[in-house]
Amino acid sequence: MSEGRREQRKRETRAALHRAALEIVRDEGVSAATVDRIAERAGVSPRTFFNYFPTKEDALAGVDRQLPEQLAGSLLARPADEPLADGLRVVVLEQLRRVSRDRETWQMRAAVSRELPSISAAAMGNGAETARALTAAAYERSGTDPRVDPEPAVTTFIVLGAVRAAFWLYAARDFEGEIADLAEEALDR
Secondary structure, eight states: OOHHHHHHHHHHHHHHHHHHHHHHHHHHOGGGOOHHHHHHHHTSOHHHHHHHOSSHHHHHHTOOTTHHHHHHHHHHTSOTTSOHHHHHHHHHHHHHHHSOOOHHHHHHHHHHHHHOHHHHHHHHHHHHHHHHHHHHHHHHHHTOOTTTOOHHHHHHHHHHHHHHHHHHHHHHTTTOSOHHHHHHHHHHO
């Protein structure tokens, strides 16, 4: 199996576990969403569940604890002479194009987040970790000191702010269309 196919299967398994957790909560309530039930519904073992999510709350939020470092690595792998904003744009848009386009999953995630604030907090925590990892990579790439040069941090947070705006618009539009297209539009502005 090629590395691309292996990564695709991992994304599919992660998405299946996330969706299974959301469906159980929607259909039967939070207390029914045990690790065993989520794994069974997704067609994997509980051990496999823990390869993807440390807790059922992370599965409900769809948190990928490896994503921040993966994105940082992707940024560091970009051409050294490429402007930071351009590299960040490519990295975040590539990731958003891999995100589920399943409108029902997005709607379930929003409903669960409204019902369980801890789910929103888990997602926001992962977002903060992504910001930290990307900012550190931006400084590594630039070779500058954050105590002296604010530009890499400002650039990173502008790009991430545009992405957050795109997510807000996506929810306001009831998850119609493509999140990557909204993010691209926000970044253009």
